[in-house]
Amino acid sequence: MKEQTSYPKDKIKILFLENISDKAVERFKAAGYSDVTKLSGALKEDDLVKAIKDVHLLGIRSKTQITPKVLASAQKLQAIGCFCIGTNQVDLEEARHKGITVFNAPYSNTRSVAELVIGSSIMLIRKILDKNKAAHEGTWFKDSHGSYELRGKTLGIIGYGNIGTQLSILAEAFGMKVLFYDVQTKLPLGNAAPVKTLKDLVSKADIVSLHVPETAETEKLVDEKLLKQFKKGSILINYARGHCVDIDALVKYLKSEHLSGAAIDVFPVEPEKIGNPFSSPLQGLPNVLLTPHIGGSTEEAQANIGEDVSKKLFEYLENGVTDGSLTVPALALRPHPNAHRILHIHNNKPGVLSAINAELSKNNINILGQYLSTNDTIGYVVLDIDKMLSDKAFQLLKNVKETIKVRKVY
The missing domain is CATH 3.40.50.720 (NAD(P)-binding Rossmann-like Domain)
Known part of the structure; x- marks a missing residue:
């Protein structure tokens, strides 16, 4: 069929x-x-x-x-x-x-991003970037000053969603204490603990990691006012969205050594293609790890x-x-045997389903299965019918008032 x-x-x-x-x-x-x-x-x-x-x-x-x-x-x-x-x-x-x-x-x-946050945290808290640069330049910079373990440190997660929760689990496996802040009430995993304000989180965390969406509320979420409240010597990691951090303010707090390092993967303006020129005020600063939006870029x-x-x-x-x-609206349904399926997307207005059924009934088209789901603006109906799908039936549904789209599936 x-x-x-x-x-x-x-x-x-x-x-x-x-x-x-x-x-x-x-x-x-x-x-x-x-x-x-x-x-x-x-x-x-x-x-x-x-x-x-x-x-x-x-x-x-x-x-x-x-x-x-x-x-x-x-x-x-x-x-x-x-x-x-x-x-x-x-x-x-x-x-x-x-x-x-x-x-x-x-x-x-989510796993790819969470793993990279942990990896970046180790690189920054151990000051591996500085030692790597020195080694490449021929200097033997064997020194433990300012290098720390992750174990026993506090990770502050801003945005406790899919990535934030995965990161939380990995961080605890390293022996870290985890605090998180989210605008919605979230169930903590493991021993992670919520805090009430961003100030509470950044003032206690040794490493702060951002995992928030791009919205008007998150634009420059980390600004000069919040950076001032960061724990002295802490590290900022942004693998979320480029607009979430005030880059100029971050540069200021890195240069003053109020922050001891940063890992930034996303930027307010990014090149369109691989190989295009890239510039940022963060370039050239010590203990700053810059990557080209590759948080989720693993095979x-x-x-x-x-x-x-x-x-x-x-x-x-x-x-x-x-x-x-x-x-x-979401609908999940199995194929109906010996039936033909039509999808009908319409404005969510009263009477549309009645109109659909009336038109099919008047034309002797029997309905074997019917599924409806709606949201605030859209209604979605899936119809399984037992007659050969005709141009007439299809046209009838197209002409129902408030119709947006009709499609024959099989």
Whole structure:
């Protein structure tokens, strides 16, 4: 029945940008989708507007900006897969209004980031950067002054989410005491303890690690006022978002030695491509570890992300499953035997479901299964019907008032 009713797989256009893992490409090609394009870099807005016109599925990472102008051109777009944790590069509200499902990978690279924080902490608290530089320059700088163990030190975690909790577990395994601050009430893992204010955390922590999203509230979260309250000789690690730290203020407190070191992986302005020039006021400062936004960039993490997001895209395309969606309400359902499936995305207004059922009933189309989920603005209905899917039935659903998008699955 799928072969008779599904949209031909060779007509489905899939575009992956920013060198997304081959795992994603392999999944679709193995299932018979032949029109899969993978590009190594991001596309600027005007180029993406041209490229996306006939695309049904789009895969991106953090550099590609999905603006209202891009979405206006994406007339056939069904879903966007963000092969990363964040989704601030996508205008989610506009995608929601257009019935475009957006997925991400909130868990796949948490271990990679957490491990790098621990590794960076050891490098900084032991002042390995200075000793490494001296050794490369031919100086034997064998000295224990100012070098410490992680054991017994206090780690302060700002943002106790997926990465923060993973880091908490690793830090305790090293014998560290863990404090955390989060705007939401979170259940502590192990012996970690919450604090009530940022001041409480930074004044007690030997190492402070940021793990917060990019929002208006987190912009310059670590500013001069907060840096002044840091424990003298402490270390700051930012593997979250570049806008969270006032870089100029951080430079000031590093130069005054109020902070003994920093590890920064994300920056307010970052180069668009590999090999492009990069500059920061932090360059050249001692005991400062700078990395090019690689917190989650391990082979394992990229493979996991490729597997996770491509599976979500695949299940939505093949079965209408929206588990993990950030725009369309979540529904997970098994294929219904001997049935044909239609997806209906509509504005969440009273009477839409009644109108759908009335139209199908008037035309003698029996419903074998019906699934509805809603959020504040969008309603999502999956219909399994026992009649051959006809152009008439499809058109009836398209003409229901408040309809945003209708799609035949099989």
